[in-house]
Amino acid sequence: MHLSRYFLPILKETPKEAEIVSHRLMLRAGMIRQETAGIYAWLPMGLRVLRKIEQIVREEQNRAGAQELLMPTVQPADLWRESGRYDAYGKEMLRITDRHEREMLFGPTNEEMVTDIFRASVKSYRDLPLNLYHIQWKFRDEVRPRFGVMRGREFLMKDAYSFDLDKESARHAYNRMFVAYLRTFARMGLKAIPMRADTGPIGGDMSHEFIILASTGESEVFCDKAILDLPIPGEDTDFTADLSPVITDWTTPYAATDEMHDTAAFEAVPEAERMSARGIEVGHIFYFGTKYSEPMNAKVTGPDGAEVPVHMGSYGVGVSRLLGAIIEAHHDDDGIVWPASVAPFHVGIINLKPGDAATDAACADLEAQLAKAGLDVLVDDVDSRAGAKFATMDLIGLPYQLIVGPRGLKDGVVEVKARASGERATLSPQEAVNRLIGELSS
């Protein structure tokens, strides 16, 4: 992609309405535009990151044995009457009346609908376990939307729903998602800490929030630092095996949100190991047993021939919110510092003299070689001064910059800059390509 033709409306001024750094940087870097309170359009560069995050979430859900479907955004109110939540949900639910005066709503979550899909076709324990997920836009009519995509009204969420014959198998389904979440967030360069959580309006008696530490976080969290050094389960994890040892490792060190905080237990942690900080919730998993399957009559025939309501859990990841969370964790004074796994482009080639035949040719050749290796490349071919180019490239935060100018080329060299460390290396074009491919292909 060439910057001269790319729709990337960089803002020079810092937008006043943005209270936190991720919101500021997303606006300045031309990633999003607010259309009305808490509702954003995703401009091309923002959308690229959103899709990369979504794809990591998808891959880890599939790896853990969940199956993707897609439920609609608009739901009939009647389904929510069956569970009893239509009246209970309150003003956060966006209620809609259609032209025939039928009551509908813009889904804030999908327990009811997925239970309806399940009961229509699954009748036997032989078809269990089952975990269905989708990645879909949801709406919650927050009374005071703020912090950009961190607390928007229309937001993209991955929500998975597990169905099992009994509590024991449901616990295994829960553990699978627990491990999938550890892997998901780690792949995005986040240290997410699972914390025992309140179950709120979803209900149920087993629940963890996955929280990343950031000074702008909305909740206060307390943990034993030991949890920060635990190893992330590998790509070769066998999700059919017993995962409870992993869960035990991750739930033994103290970690709790404000709501669930137990001062005595926290003070039992050696003082040097105690940490209290602000946190951002990026995932939430619940086991809620038969809370929906009973009223909605989602039953299967068990091995003994008796009908029993299925045990369910639900598992959310705030996909669009993750962009904000990642930026909160990865930025500096100059702008965003994307982890390579979610960066909109891997490399930004800075052409210091567009129009100079040798420089243009060198940039085109470097771009072609990197693209051939499967890397996403943005070429700054805009006719502006070097300082502005460097500032833009630092602001948008691509992992590597490849700086190409006529003077360097005369000496047979280009410059590679790593955005995170600021390290620079002067290399021949071929060495630079090899270095970047080595660092970024995986």
Next chain:
Amino acid sequence: MHLSRYFLPILKETPKEAEIVSHRLMLRAGMIRQETAGIYAWLPMGLRVLRKIEQIVREEQNRAGAQELLMPTVQPADLWRESGRYDAYGKEMLRITDRHEREMLFGPTNEEMVTDIFRASVKSYRDLPLNLYHIQWKFRDEVRPRFGVMRGREFLMKDAYSFDLDKESARHAYNRMFVAYLRTFARMGLKAIPMRADTGPIGGDMSHEFIILASTGESEVFCDKAILDLPIPGEDTDFTADLSPVITDWTTPYAATDEMHDTAAFEAVPEAERMSARGIEVGHIFYFGTKYSEPMNAKVTGPDGAEVPVHMGSYGVGVSRLLGAIIEAHHDDDGIVWPASVAPFHVGIINLKPGDAATDAACADLEAQLAKAGLDVLVDDVDSRAGAKFATMDLIGLPYQLIVGPRGLKDGVVEVKARASGERATLSPQEAVNRLIGELSS
């Protein structure tokens, strides 16, 4: 993917509510489930096809120089007041009031919002031409939703919007989308005929519908058969070049919908070449000049320093509707016959004796080899009789079936069946793999 673990709720009965074959087959093949009138959940196999169609649309939009962004589903009413369409749009628009009594709507289309995004950041003719598109769920509150995803209320649409300095460049933008559409539909195995069309509530004075012929089509169309044999522009089309010769080729033979039909012109076509048929609209392109840019003040500074409103066009593809249209064009008495480019899986391996060690091992090996070559494979490992397996595989319509049983394996052979032609070949497992990779990899 193994059928024993795949959420594929095949219906044995033909659903009574389905009036047309594509709706019946999508329900029977477990691709969709209706949640309420005109609103569907996409079950795993339906979603796979939807994503493949979406990806073809995306690739051809990108090839033609359009840039992807993503606008939200919910829009503020004020934007539509600026264009004057808020009151004009009528009952098809799903109007919403939020908790603060602000008027909003579930977007049926995005001319206003994209114009707002444009005017906020583009100020000079130097940033033109620009074409922005998104692939997003829309809502139109049809008075009588029917025909499954062909006329649903919540539907997935690709809508692109072009911005140009003057009518001449806007015509070039229009031609680019015209060519992109020819390529898009051809890649899905559809013969889509561009027909001069009425511009309806979008407005403007240049418009084509892309129509595929199907006996269940909603509109009557008339054309010169010559148009069916025109060559589709190649992958190497230069979208910066003058595309008007292609447009002339495709608009010279007579082709019109009922609304635009000119009996005299049609009768000038030699009788043997005249064709009248039913058609399904799968795409619609419009040029509408300054209809939105004037009232919404979307202006750029031209080369002479004067501010002028931009010339715009919009370009829609009914992504979810295409599933129905493709099935209408590709099915037989036994079920769906997917073109390989959009098939949910390329190959279905039928294990005739699950549990038999040699057969299971052969299926696993074939699956691994095909997957390694990048093919999507569904293995029927369910313990049921052969007849039921064949019927299911024919119903879901994967391009190739690979039939593996203990008797054949004893003789060192498996069977390959092509779904479309019904042709069968008895081959060694290795020959079968080579044949399938040869037919399907491209």
